[in-house]
Amino acid sequence: MRILTGLQPSGKLHIGNYFGAMQGAVRLQEEGDAFYFIANYHAMTSTSDPGALKENVTELAIDFLACGLDPDKATFYRQSDIPEVNELAWILSTVCPMGLLERCHSYKDKVAKGLSANHALFAYPVLMAADILLYDANLVPVGEDQKQHLEVTRDLCGKINDLYGADTLVMPDARINEQVAKVPGLDGQKMSKSYNNTIPIFGAQKKTRKLFMSIKTDSTPVEEPKSTEDSVILDLYRLFASDSDYQQMLTDFQAGGFGYGDFKQRLFDAYWEHFAPMREKRETYAADPAQVEEILRSGADRAREEADKVLQRVRKAAGIR
Numbered sequence: 001m002r003i004l005t006g007l008q009p010s011g012k013l014h015i016g017n018y019f020g021a022m023q024g025a026v027r028l029q030e031e032g033d034a035f036y037f038i039a040n041y042h043a044m045t046s047t048s049d050p051g052a053l054k055e056n057v058t059e060l061a062i063d064f065l066a067c068g069l070d071p072d073k074a075t076f077y078r079q080s081d082i083p084e085v086n087e088l089a090w091i092l093s094t095v096c097p098m099g100l101l102e103r104c105h106s107y108k109d110k111v112a113k114g115l116s117a118n119h120a121l122f123a124y125p126v127l128m129a130a131d132i133l134l135y136d137a138n139l140v141p142v143g144e145d146q147k148q149h150l151e152v153t154r155d156l157c158g159k160i161n162d163l164y165g166a167d168t169l170v171m172p173d174a175r176i177n178e179q180v181a182k183v184p185g186l187d188g189q190k191m192s193k194s195y196n197n198t199i200p201i202f203g204a205q206k207k208t209r210k211l212f213m214s215i216k217t218d219s220t221p222v223e224e225p226k227s228t229e230d231s232v233i234l235d236l237y238r239l240f241a242s243d244s245d246y247q248q249m250l251t252d253f254q255a256g257g258f259g260y261g262d263f264k265q266r267l268f269d270a271y272w273e274h275f276a277p278m279r280e281k282r283e284t285y286a287a288d289p290a291q292v293e294e295i296l297r298s299g300a301d302r303a304r305e306e307a308d309k310v311l312q313r314v315r316k317a318a319g320i321r
């Protein structure tokens, strides 16, 4: 079974990325042939600063390795090191109806937020489909926000197979863990850089504690019970805490006698402890960027072999050999 997922290098990774995609990806590397990559072509739709783009790739690689990606088990590479993906994207775009892309929420949201409505942003899901189909991926662990892109991928895969033969491309499935598919941000909306509500995985201690303390709460007095409905504190705590600690916080919410500051401190402590071993590992990788680069380079060699096989199959089927 081939497992594949990608993350955009668009700044500091946040705990939505971690729970929505990385944690599942790290677990799945034990169960199949994993291909994980850094989607730097995709990041060009939101950044045009060459220095930042390059730096963000290295930072993302370090973060993912620190979070448990094992380069001996998973093939880890930079999207742009396998430029063949652009050829497959072109071939897929020849069967992609405009309406399919026009319906994509992500495009509409990004334009509404002020990103320029250029071709790359519009065709983003086609490149993403190529990322997946170029490696015969079976399973794609992602968060809820990528669900529609996976549907586009499956749609395009079906169209190519109808046209050129059922064995041309492998049909992938999304793996969305519903419990962590939509991690809320500090304001209760989906955690996302574009909402400015993120909690970094590897933030500085004081600064990140301040972020947790900034979670908006109501003005229920300390001694009174607190509402457990739609509580960002509880929703985030559930991700980090053991079942019994989570139950304890629920009980304390309902009992009264504890202020929100106390709950936020417990949440911060659980977060800090969860990432402690990864923080240490991160320092080791950060001290050796040459090793990180070598991991990506050798991952690209292996990924390219796979990409070549699939692309030759598609070229032959489509008659453009």
Ligand code: TYM
Residues within 6 Å of the ligand: 004, 005, 006, 007, 008, 009, 016, 017, 018, 019, 020, 021, 039, 042, 127, 128, 131, 132, 140, 141, 142, 143, 144, 145, 146, 149, 180, 181, 182, 183, 184, 190, 191, 192
């Ligand atoms: P990106 O970089 O925005 O996010 C990376 C992964 O994190 C998940 N995620 C979340 N999950 C739960 N709660 C949240 N608040 C949250 N925020 C982000 C995303 O769902 C994603 O799984 N288009 C992709 C990158 C990509 C890709 C691919 C993924 C390019 N090609 C091929 C899979 C396969 C993206 O922008 O993810």
